[in-house]
Amino acid sequence: MTGRAINWYLQRITGAALLVLLVMHFWVEHFSAEARTPTGLTFEIIQRRFFNNHWFVAVDLSFLFIALYHGLNGVRNILLDYTWGVRMKKPITAMLLLLGVFVAYWGVTAFIGNPHLQQISTTITANR
Amino acid sequence: MATYQIKLARSDTDAARHFTLELDSRMTVLDALFIIQREHDPSLSFRCSCRVGMCGTCAMRINWMPRLACQTRVETLNADAITIEPLAQLPVAKDLIVDLGPFFEKWKRVRPALHPKDKDSKQLAIVPPDSEFGRQAQVKRDCITCGACYSVCGITGSNSEYLGPAAINRAMLRLLDPRDGNVDDRLAVLNDETGVWRCHTQFNCVAACPKGINLTDSIMKMKRSLLFPKKFHDKQAAT
Amino acid sequence: MSSSAGPNANPIILAARKYAWRYVGNVAFWIQRFTGLALVAYLIVHVHTIHDLRDPETFDAALAMFGKPLFKLAEIGLLATVILHALNGIRLTMIDLGVGLTRQRQAFWYFAIGLGAVLFLAGAIPMFIYGILRHS
Ligand code: SF4
Numbered sequence: 179m180t181g182r183a184i185n186w187y188l189q190r191i192t193g194a195a196l197l198v199l200l201v202m203h204f205w206v207e208h209f210s211a212e213a214r215t216p217t218g219l220t221f222e223i224i225q226r227r228f229f230n231n232h233w234f235v236a237v238d239l240s241f242l243f244i245a246l247y248h249g250l251n252g253v254r255n256i257l258l259d260y261t262w263g264v265r266m267k268k269p270i271t272a273m274l275l276l277l278g279v280f281v282a283y284w285g286v287t288a289f290i291g292n293p294h295l296q297q298i299s300t301t302i303t304a305n306r
Numbered sequence: 307m308a309t310y311q312i313k314l315a316r317s318d319t320d321a322a323r324h325f326t327l328e329l330d331s332r333m334t335v336l337d338a339l340f341i342i343q344r345e346h347d348p349s350l351s352f353r354c355s356c357r358v359g360m361c362g363t364c365a366m367r368i369n370w371m372p373r374l375a376c377q378t379r380v381e382t383l384n385a386d387a388i389t390i391e392p393l394a395q396l397p398v399a400k401d402l403i404v405d406l407g408p409f410f411e412k413w414k415r416v417r418p419a420l421h422p423k424d425k426d427s428k429q430l431a432i433v434p435p436d437s438e439f440g441r442q443a444q445v446k447r448d449c450i451t452c453g454a455c456y457s458v459c460g461i462t463g464s465n466s467e468y469l470g471p472a473a474i475n476r477a478m479l480r481l482l483d484p485r486d487g488n489v490d491d492r493l494a495v496l497n498d499e500t501g502v503w504r505c506h507t508q509f510n511c512v513a514a515c516p517k518g519i520n521l522t523d524s525i526m527k528m529k530r531s532l533l534f535p536k537k538f539h540d541k542q543a544a545t
Numbered sequence: 546m547s548s549s550a551g552p553n554a555n556p557i558i559l560a561a562r563k564y565a566w567r568y569v570g571n572v573a574f575w576i577q578r579f580t581g582l583a584l585v586a587y588l589i590v591h592v593h594t595i596h597d598l599r600d601p602e603t604f605d606a607a608l609a610m611f612g613k614p615l616f617k618l619a620e621i622g623l624l625a626t627v628i629l630h631a632l633n634g635i636r637l638t639m640i641d642l643g644v645g646l647t648r649q650r651q652a653f654w655y656f657a658i659g660l661g662a663v664l665f666l667a668g669a670i671p672m673f674i675y676g677i678l679r680h681s
């Protein structure tokens with residue numbers, strides 16, 4: 179097994195995983211009872227849901243990481259299909275890695291260490 | 307007999323390109339080219355040798371699809387206008403002749419010849435027809451290096467270093483061959499960034515191959531084998 | 546015997562014949578590529594919106610904007626993109642596994658496009674009714 183073979187293999191595995199996660203994600207965001215309110219999703223609903231169920235965070239974050247890997251690896255594959263892409267492989271990989279880390283940071287900090295989500299959680303804990 | 311409008315790609319811009327020929331429907335495109343060369347324009351250049359579909363030199367684009375001119379009867383094109391061009395993605399030498407240099411450069415890269423494990427062996431190799439090599443070799447050894455697959459692949463078009471379908475197919479046959487001993491070199495070429503990983507299963511090569519070789523199948527087999535290359539190393543170890 | 550050899554070689558008909566069946570794998574490849582790139586772009590924009598959870602007002606403003614019919618329509622387009630990429634992705638994975646290599650054209654038309662259209666309508670119709678017709 180080499181890196182390239184594993185990369186190829188992982189692209190398939192993450193694709194299959196995304197299929198499952200995506201159905202869950204779409205269901206939760208578009209068809210679940212909470213999302214079908216007249217106003218649609220709001221910060222409030224999301225906040226309530228995330229506080230009540232940490233699985234949402236877990237699923238959404240794993241969705242984010244897997245989708246980022248699958249997507250950026252796909253972009254890398256596309257670039258390597260060009261003669262110049264293979265020549266510039268190292269900078270391309272580095273750039274995509276950087277972009278991935280950056281977007282992942284955006285996503286993670288939306289939930290973890292978010293002062294607004296934090297605030298409610300302490301209030302509710304106090305009320306109990 | 308039927309009338310056909312023939313349009314040729316010519317490298318000399320002043321050369322005649324349009325011809326109207328009366329052809330018997332059983333004639334091949336190669337016959338038409340000979341008629342043009344003998345009766346209309348002796349400067350027309352094209353390549354052929356065997357005329358029976360086993361040398362691969364007469365591959366060209368006929369009505370936008372690569373075919374062997376000697377194996378394409380005009381009637382089967384189901385059209386009264388025939389456009390004939392050289393294979394795509396290869397440098398044109400003259401008129402309908404392409405320079406297959408890039409194709410054979412990659413062909414050489416996978417070491418297409420047999421590298422016997424035991425050079426002095428006097429024994430005949432026994433290949434059971436239902437062994438993996440036997441089954442794969444049935445059709446896939448029929449490659450006549452015509453370059454049709456190479457000329458339609460989208461990746462050879464964008465990446466001039468990509469091995470291309472025919473070379474990978476050949477490497478697979480050598481890797482499966484129980485007589486062959488050069489596993490590492492071939493696996494290294496296939497596993498390169500310009501090797502099997504560039505294939506994105508467009509199936510253009512399969513649609514184009516005049517020998518009906520399922521090249522994508524060979525490439526996918528090699529991808530899976532590179533994930534678990536143990537069987538080739540086992541083969542190499544076995545004497 | 547007739548004096549004409551057959552229908553005229555109309556380039557459009559020839560191209561359609563070529564890409565609708567014989568070279569349909571190539572069409573599938575480009576669909577996969579462009580939907581993939583579109584989804585990566587969408588993913589980045591989407592995560593950017595989610596990042597606004599740190600600022601509830603901006604977030605609700607963004608959600609209100611995405612509730613507009615135009616964005617709902619774009620969302621239906623997103624559904625089509627995802628379905629095409631996913632079903633063709635399944636087709637490609639089967640090919641990678643060595644399953645159905647000789648029937649990849651059927652897999653494209655019947656599975657990726659045919660089943661895809663059914664799934665798309667099943668999702669798009671409720672999205673259209675709830676997202677656009679019942680809007681405001
Ligand atoms: S694999 Fe088929 S298309 Fe490719 S060179 Fe060989 S005979 Fe020609």
Ligand code: FES
Nearest residue numbers: 357359362364376
């Ligand atoms: S002339 Fe040999 S294959 Fe056509």
